[in-house]
Structure formats: C-alpha cells, structure tokens
C-alpha cells in the first residue's frame with residue numbers, strides 16, 4: 001500500500017479585506033501519497049495556492065491540522081516549522097525565484113549549504129542534480145543567459161538536490177512554452193516515481209493531466225472532485 005505523506009483535515013482560512021471576510025479555504029480535507037503526482041486544479045481564486053501554503057508550513061490556517069511525514073505541522077514552533085520545510089520540502093514556483101547573480105551550480109549549492117551540506121559535497125550534489133535535469137552543459141550560466149525552461153529546470157534541480165519527500169509546485173509550467181512545460185512535468189513525475197516524493201502540483205494547464213496520478217478539483221475554497229487515476233499500490 002502506498003504510504004501517506006501528508007494528511008490534512010478541516011483546513012479553513014479566511015482573509016479580511018476592509019469589513020468583508022472572504023473564506024478562501026472552507027473545511028478542506030486533503031491527503032497525498034509518496035510516489036504520486038497529485039494535481040490540484042481549479043479556477044483562479046479557488047484557494048489552490050492558499051492550500052499549498054497551509055500544507056507546507058508557509059501560512060497558518062485558521063482551523064484544521066496538517067500531519068506531514070507523521071508530524072503535526074502547525075503544533076510546532078515557527079523555527080521548527082522552518083526547519084521542517086528546509087529538511088523535507090522542495091518548492092517550484094511559476095517565477096523560478098533564482099538569484100540573478102548566481103550561476104546554475106551556485107543556485108543549487110546555496111540551498112544545500114543552508115541544509116548544512118559541506119562545500120565539496122554540495123558542489124558534487126549540485127552538479128548531479130543539474131545533470132539529472134539535463135543541464136550539465138549550463139552549469140556556469142547565470143539566469144540572464146538561460147531560457148525560461150532552463151531556469152525552471154535549475155529551480156527543479158535546486159528543489160530535488162535536497163531529496164525532499166514533499167515537493168510543492170505552484171503553476172510550474174505557466175510561464176513556459178509547451179515543449180519546456182513537458183520537460184518540467186516529466187521531471188516532476190520522475191521525482192515521484194524514482195525518488196518517492198509526494199509531488200503536489202497546482203496547475204491550470206490541462207496538458208499536465210496526462211502525468212497525474214490523481215486530480216483534485218477545487219472551487220470556492222472546497223474540493224469538488226477527487227479522482228485517483230493511477231491505482232494506489
């Protein structure tokens with residue numbers, strides 16, 4: 001039986017804008033498994049990014065609990081949540097979030113150094129991660145010299161180099177052409193299948209559905225539909 005990686009119950013979150021309160025998550029139950037790509041789809045404003053933020057320790061929900069890798073995430077102190085994220089979570093965003101002055105190898109090395117991996121090993125692992133995403137010929141390029149697809153591959157190498165058990169991707173392909181988008185989603189798929197990560201991917205892009213093990217549809221802060229495509233083993 002596949003192992004559960006994250007199990008959230010009763011997540012609610014609302015934002016106050018002036019006197020109006022907008023409920024963005026409305027008692028959401030959510031789970032995801034190791035080795036599977038779980039896609040979260042739905043219209044703009046339906047709460048997908050807020051859900052990811054609550055699941056990954058970036059934003060505290062008003063109500064509900066998140067059991068991540070067997071630990072009650074929101075019961076931890078802030079410093080411990082930050083440490084959990086550093087140790088176990090990888091993030092890939094639409095805007096790549098690369099440092100303009102660093103070359104591809106340094107982008108990955110820097111994160112590994114935050115994780116206390118020593119210099120030579122960090123260098124070795126950075127090169128291995130960049131090779132895994134097919135960028136062994138771009139190791140010394142800064143973001144300005146990379147295409148959008150290559151930048152996203154650097155971001156994926158950076159996320160994968162930590163060997164995270166939870167990989168969160170928020171619209172990872174929306175700034176990319178379709179060929180680069182395919183490369184990116186195949187890499188996320190491989191992270192699940194070969195590294196056993198639980199990949200949770202928010203997307204509007206219907207072309208990605210072909211790579212999903214499970215598709216969850218959100219609307220107005222609720223899960224409307226939850227389809228398991230690949231049977232759990």
Ligand SMILES: Nc1ncnc2c1ncn2[C@@H]1O[C@H](COP(=O)(O)OP(=O)(O)OP(=O)(O)O)[C@@H](O)[C@H]1O
Nearest residue numbers: 015016017024042043044045046047048049050051
């Ligand atoms: N920090 C905030 N303060 C106030 N409102 C917010 C905040 N963050 C998100 N919202 C609002 O919450 C709603 C849900 O936002 P969220 O980003 O979770 O949706 P989404 O489904 O990811 O949308 P998109 O696909 O456009 O990224 C939106 O109406 C948004 O404007």
